[in-house]
Amino acid sequence: MSDSASKSGSYPSEGPSRVADRPRDFLRLAVCFIEGGLPADDLRLLEDYLRNDSANRSAFVRLCRIYIGVVEELKAESYLSASDSQRALTGAVMMPAMLHEPAANRVPPVGSNIPHSDSFALRAQADGNSTKPQNHFRNRIGWIAIVATAAIAVITALVLRGPFTPSSNNILLSSIHARWASGHQIVSGQRVPDDGVNLLHGLVEVRMQSGALVVVHGPARLHFPSPRQIRLAHGNIVVRVPHTIAGFTVKTKSANIVDLGTEFGVAVTSRKPTSAEVFKGHVAVHCAGAAKSGQSLRILHQGQAVRINRHTIQTAAFNPLRFVRPAAFAECIWAAAKAGTSSANQGYIRWKASSFAISHMSGLKCYYTFTPDPAQPNTLLNESTATFGRYNGRLGNPGVPNSSPTWRPGRWPAKSALQFSLTHHTAVHMRVGPHFVPRRAITIFVWLKPEDLAHTDHIINQIKPEDPRFNLCWLGSQEKPYTPNAIYFDWGTGRVISATVLPKISEWTFLAVTARPDRSVRFYVDGKLASVRPCPPAPKPQSMQLLIGAPGLLNSGTRSLFMIGRIGELGIFNRVLSAPEIRAMYRSGRPPMSNGTAGKQ
């Protein structure tokens, strides 16, 4: 103990006020009490100690705080060391700091003042040595006896108890194509065991004892230490917490996400920061390792997202497509029933959840999933929740035979698409008002499967007597006079053509175009940025008639420009989607490759 410390401090560490100098029995009783193990008789003794001496009360308060600190610090440390090499990193940081500390300020090793008998006992245990001679033979027999007794007791308990019944009250409501880690199989309606969920693949929905609803998207590993807490080791989860529960917390290795009455998603992947997004309400995100950085807390509101490292919280692009929300889960159950267990439908359920999320995204002007409605077989339904009931398309031209595109299987057998034909000049017709085409910013995305790569396919076009204004085309390899194997986009004031994009042969392709006046037009192919071009000024509003799968001029000269192939999904936003959003859209909607895999990244 240095003199300077004892002089300057408000906590005298020498003399009778030292916690370690309190009566030994008082300290034992205090620690027993704090850990919840003090019997009623001893409680009265502890009360006497506390009643009679103010220093004991002060020591008791400090011990309570030390207990919480020790427990939380050790648990945080064990979480870190279980998942990555953070522990080694911490050691590397701490050691030099300790070495460079002035000798006068250095605190002697804690525990060095533990009476010799106890310290000795601890060291002997850690080193595996003892000064007393050991009778190894007797020890071995003792251990065998203990193990045998324990085994008999366990077997007897299992036989008497019958089927395993875990103690938690968290129920697995339903699962879709769930594949569990060995020994972690749970069926719908069964309680989730205390060691939680270890899901290799698929989707499951868990109702927690507290009423919170959790959708887990495999692969994922998590457990439920209390009715209001989830510890997520890895995987994606979405939690919907009723308003009656406060402070529901999801803990990960780097963050605590505290609910404030809401629905939110958390994603943990190895070697990447924890991600958190808020779908409804708001949450408090607490960064575990940023105690002094000033960035330890962030309140997130609806539509916001962050990435949390060990020490910082960074704003991230809101990307709801990464998660399966409880409302989408119901859609997925319906889709699973339709798709069955066929491997050809792999990915269809995930797309269904993603499609549900897209239909709720902000700024969505129209969204066509190309799912036929048995009640209106000749209608292409707009499924955007914001504009539902408007902007529906009509298949074919009334009075013109065979002008309707036909329903065919899409990216999966369970999903449908429209087959367009050059022979029959098929198209979907739509009449829209002056505000349908956004003017401040726009994103168009489409899943299409061109069947003739030499041929130019018109995807969506405005009918206008002379000059098509709103126009998106795939330019074939025989295209003249424009760039072959490129994307043509006209927003109303002039054409913009992408750089050459490598064609694919008869595969589903995801095209996306984003544009903002006086900035840039960005062309994405299969989720990757393919080309950037300057953007012309914004168009003027006008009512228009649109065609899907046909050129804007329906005269004989343009008949060869009708689409040959299929379209499986199409949407228009009145904002510029970010690159991660477009990438997520592609990933969640990509079909299986011909070899049965989920397709390339």
Add this chain to the structure above:
Amino acid sequence: MNEEELVSILLAERQRLIAYLISILRKLDQAEDVYQEVCLLALKKRETIVDQQHLRYWLRTAAKLQAMNLLKKMQNRQLTLNDEILDLLEPHWAAHDAEDDSVVMLALKHCMDLLPKAAGELIRRHYVQGISYAVLAESLRRPVNSLYVTFSRIHAALADCVNKRLSIPEEGR
């Protein structure tokens, strides 16, 4: 007090408040549950809270009431400290209000790094792996009571180490 400021303080006060609740409830999981209820209450009543000092006092009062209600519900009052003792402890809790939790945690982390290896291993086995005192005592071939004494000494040593580090000026730590 606006919501963001309030939540920030609630989270900063978390450890202190849970420690306070432990002194009443004796169980960590119950203390965490009550803390969450107090958070909700604070958010509801944030209009009536004047400043940080007021909030701290309010939080302890609300936490105590909620904890007492829980004990009443669970009919578990006989195993907790009586009201007189809890009142006597109040000024000592108030004396801790000036401490910054993050600074206390840094000090504690430093002190834990200084623990002898065997002591560190012992508390890890008990607090992280959840091995009970009885099992630990059996594996060490020691009476359970002596293990309680060892733990109380480790805690006391950590408490003194933290007190000492908090008494050293910032630049000397």
